[in-house]
Amino acid sequence: MSTRIFNFSAGPAVLPESVLEEARDNLLSLGDTGIGVLEHSHRGPAMIEVFEEAERLCRKLAAIPDNYRVLFLQGGASTQFATIPMNFLDRNSTADYLVTGSWSKKAVQEAKMFGTVRIACNGADENFSRIPAERDFSESPAYVHFTSNNTIFGTQFPTEPIPPGDAPLVCDASSDIFSREIDVSKYGLIYAGAQKNLGPSGVTLVVIRDDLVERGAKEIPTMFQYRTHAQADSCYNTPPTFGVYLMKLVFQWILDQGGLAGVREINERKAGKLYSYLDESSLFRPTADPACRSRMNVTFVTGDPELDAQFVAFARDRRLDGLKGHRSVGGMRASIYNAFPEAGVEHLIETMREFEDLHSDAVSRSSKANA
Numbered sequence: 214m215s216t217r218i219f220n221f222s223a224g225p226a227v228l229p230e231s232v233l234e235e236a237r238d239n240l241l242s243l244g245d246t247g248i249g250v251l252e253h254s255h256r257g258p259a260m261i262e263v264f265e266e267a268e269r270l271c272r273k274l275a276a277i278p279d280n281y282r283v284l285f286l287q288g289g290a291s292t293q294f295a296t297i298p299m300n301f302l303d304r305n306s307t308a309d310y311l312v313t314g315s316w317s318k319k320a321v322q323e324a325k326m327f328g329t330v331r332i333a334c335n336g337a338d339e340n341f342s343r344i345p346a347e348r349d350f351s352e353s354p355a356y357v358h359f360t361s362n363n364t365i366f367g368t369q370f371p372t373e374p375i376p377p378g379d380a381p382l383v384c385d386a387s388s389d390i391f392s393r394e395i396d397v398s399k400y401g402l403i404y405a406g407a408q409k410n411l412g413p414s415g416v417t418l419v420v421i422r423d424d425l426v427e428r429g430a431k432e433i434p435t436m437f438q439y440r441t442h443a444q445a446d447s448c449y450n451t452p453p454t455f456g457v458y459l460m461k462l463v464f465q466w467i468l469d470q471g472g473l474a475g476v477r478e479i480n481e482r483k484a485g486k487l488y489s490y491l492d493e494s495s496l497f498r499p500t501a502d503p504a505c506r507s508r509m510n511v512t513f514v515t516g517d518p519e520l521d522a523q524f525v526a527f528a529r530d531r532r533l534d535g536l537k538g539h540r541s542v543g544g545m546r547a548s549i550y551n552a553f554p555e556a557g558v559e560h561l562i563e564t565m566r567e568f569e570d571l572h573s574d575a576v577s578r579s580s581k582a583n584a
């Protein structure tokens with residue numbers, strides 16, 4: 214068996230080893246059913262129990278109030294970009310979007326197909342290195358949409374934006390869901406593709422308030438109505454059973470870490486170590502505004518794209534994979550989701566020190582040669 218390395222991938226991303234081991238043990242037979250977890254019917258008692266347990270653990274983890282539904286859907290967060298306006302927006306209404314990165318831009322693009330979009334703030338001018346404090350909401354938007362963590366630019370909302378009036382707050386929480394405590398009652402709808410913090414790709418978690426399920430449009434295809442999935446307990450058609458099974462194991466794993474408060478503390482410590490090193494480094498520089506730095510995706514540069522590429526290769530040789538920044542921003546990105554081990558963060562810091570020493574050596578040698 215090959216040994217595992219430290220995987221900084223932005224998604225699909227590292228999963229807890231104990232979860233993978235348990236899944237492996239159940240591939241050939243889920244418990245003592247004699248049927249593998251991938252092979253069970255979604256209508257059979259064993260898989261129904263998996264779904265019920267996944268929902269129960271999810272509710273427990275985030276103290277989800279009774280007037281919210283927990284849905285396990287397909288199509289990724291990107292399908293939600295369209296499903297949300299399809300349900301809640303029409304030609305006569307406006308939805309407000311906080312544009313804080315590439316994913317919120319994509320969400321806007323979809324919403325524009327269904328109604329009017331008001332850009333309540335836009336961080337594009339500063340290349341999304343900061344979450345703008347100024348907000349320009351419309352009077353009574355159908356909803357207010359924001360992206361709690363900007364996976365590509367490494368920024369994160371420290372707290373939720375406050376929508377005007379009683380407009381429902383809609384959140385793309387794909388890359389920081391369940392990485393810290395969350396007050397679900399502040400939201401109308403929260404969604405997340407699983408592949409960053411919750412499980413494998415192929416399943417999308419949606420937490421939606423009852424009145425929004427009812428408010429959703431009826432003249433849209435059945436699969437795009439939240440009502441359909443709420444009424445059928447996420448089993449209207451064949452759901453992503455393996456994804457939900459794995460999510461169930463991840464929910465239990467988070468509970469074992471001390472729940473959301475427990476993982477938040479660990480995440481603060483991991484990101485804190487990394488940022489303090491970056492702040493004092495003479496070679497590397499973090500790119501996000503300190504007031505809204507992400508604890509999930511830490512973005513940094515040397516200032517020299519060639520040196521960045523050298524470092525990514527240098528780190529790769531030391532069992533640190535996936536540090537290349539997103540193609541749209543360059544530099545480096547360390548994605549350190551819940552399941553990313555603290556030892557990997559420490560190894561990254563040591564590796565950056567080593568590279569920095571080598572580099573300053575080279576700098577002083579060349580300056581001596583020039584003298």
Ligand SMILES: *Cc1c(COP(=O)(O)O)cnc(C)c1O
Binds near residue numbers: 224290363386387409
């Ligand atoms: C990864 C990501 C997405 C896209 O998710 P898919 O499941 O691939 O559609 C959307 N929003 C955010 C914040 C992300 O990090």
